[in-house]
Structures are given as structure tokens and as C-alpha cells.
Amino acid sequence: MRRIEKKSDSLIVQENLSYREGNGKQIAKLLRAEQNSICAYTEEYLGRADKADVEHFNPTLKNTDQDGYQNWFLVKAQWNTEKGHTARWLKYQPILHPTSEDLQERIVYSNGQYILSNEDDIEAKNLRSYLKLDDEQLDKARIYYIQRLKDDLALSGLTGQEFIDWRLASPVYKSTIYYIRAVEEELNVKVNFDLLEHT
Structure with missing residues (x-):
């Protein structure tokens, strides 16, 4: 996984799109374009036949006024399912956000794997486990x-x-x-x- 950069000029923000108000398909379309058809978490290509979901990184925000662009990522549906909901989210707190400026310094890529630069970094460890970035397959x-x-x-x-x-x-x-x-x-x-x- 790489740090996800959110666009300051995103059409999602400009058009004030809301998942709660039924704009999910439009949000997914715009996220696909912003992410260049790459799953935000696995970094696998999202082809036409791949089921993709608008993923709410913090599931406790879904359908609330606090939910929004910074919490939305387009991901493969299987990864969204395995990530789980509120109970699993609460298990992995505190957690590093996918947009954190220092994500790539704290979760390091090495020979095909994502390892922690500091084993005592609980936020980074929780993100790696929560998103299954250490999945062997x-x-x-x-x-x-x-x-x-x-x-x-x-x-x-x-x-x-x-x-x-x-x-x-x-x-x-x-x-x-x-x-x-x-x-x-x-x-x-x-x-x-x-x-x-x-x-």
C-alpha cells in the first residue's frame, strides 16, 4: 500500500456529493478515476468485471454528517468484506490513516512485503493488520x-x-x-x- 493522496480539487468535494443521500455510484465512479482504477488497499487493478465498493475507512462514520471524502476509498469488494465493520474497527485502535503524510516511512515496502519501520508503532501495526497488508497470498x-x-x-x-x-x-x-x-x-x-x- 502507498499513501493515498486526496485531491484538493476533487469533483466529489466540488459537487458536495453525499453517500448518505444516494450518490454512491457517482462517488465510486469519481474515486475510480482519481485512483486510476487501482484498489486503494491492495493496489490491484480494478477491471470492469471486478466488483468494487466505496469503502468507509472508519465504519462508525458511515451515514453520519462526519462521513465524507477523506473517509472514502474505492477498494475490491472482497477486501471491503474482510476488513469488517465496527467491532473489528474498534479492535484496531489507535490506527494510522491511509492519507497520513508519513505512512510510507512507518510502513516500509521490502521484497514484496510491508514491514514496520518501528515494531512499537501501534498505529502503523494496527493499519497493517486492519487492512490485511500482511496477507501472505x-x-x-x-x-x-x-x-x-x-x-x-x-x-x-x-x-x-x-x-x-x-x-x-x-x-x-x-x-x-x-x-x-x-x-x-x-x-x-x-x-x-x-x-x-x-x-
Whole structure:
């Protein structure tokens, strides 16, 4: 998982959309665009056939006046289900927020896994457990994906940045770039989603 950056000019905020007032589908559509069809938690690609949910990070805020854009993330439905509801939320307090500026310093990516930079960091530990960022199957999927990407890069004759830019700019390959934090850290590149605007 990487730190999730919320947009100051989000249409969700500009249009004052409310989940409670039945704007869920529009919110999901706009979050999908903002997140470049990437699940906020697993960083897997959200294809047309993937069921995705507007996830309320703090479930106790759902359907209250305090619920809003900073609490909403588009995620794979299975991850939303496994995350659970209020009882599980209360079990993992205090917790680091997915938008926290220092998230990537406190939860470090290393060889396909997310580890704590400080084992005594309860907020970071709770976030990792709450969102199942230490899920073994997801770790393996990420490791295998990065290996395939490295194999393709080796065959391409391109630099890492050229290879990622080319894939992102290609209508054929743009959906093959996900696990963004792993890609950036393993290949020492920047995943520039602005390239998608030109395809």
C-alpha cells in the first residue's frame, strides 16, 4: 500500500456529493478515476468485471454528517468484506490513516512485503493488520507480478522508466501496471498516471 493522496480539487468535494443521500455510484465512479482504477488497499487493478465498493475507512462514520471524502476509498469488494465493520474497527485502535503524510516511512515496502519501520508503532501495526497488508497470498501475488515485470523489462531493451511510461501510454498495456508502490521501489521509477490522459 502507498499513501493515498486526496485531491484538493476533487469533483466529489466540488459537487458536495453525499453517500448518505444516494450518490454512491457517482462517488465510486469519481474515486475510480482519481485512483486510476487501482484498489486503494491492495493496489490491484480494478477491471470492469471486478466488483468494487466505496469503502468507509472508519465504519462508525458511515451515514453520519462526519462521513465524507477523506473517509472514502474505492477498494475490491472482497477486501471491503474482510476488513469488517465496527467491532473489528474498534479492535484496531489507535490506527494510522491511509492519507497520513508519513505512512510510507512507518510502513516500509521490502521484497514484496510491508514491514514496520518501528515494531512499537501501534498505529502503523494496527493499519497493517486492519487492512490485511500482511496477507501472505497478496504478498506472493505482488512478488510474482514484480518478477514478471522485471522479466518483461529485461526483454524490452528499455530503461525502467521508459518501459513503465510506454506501458502506461499504451491502451493495450496500461491496465498491466498496478502494485504501484512495489513497481516504483523495485524498479526505481515513477509511475506517471498523467500519461493515461493522452491515450
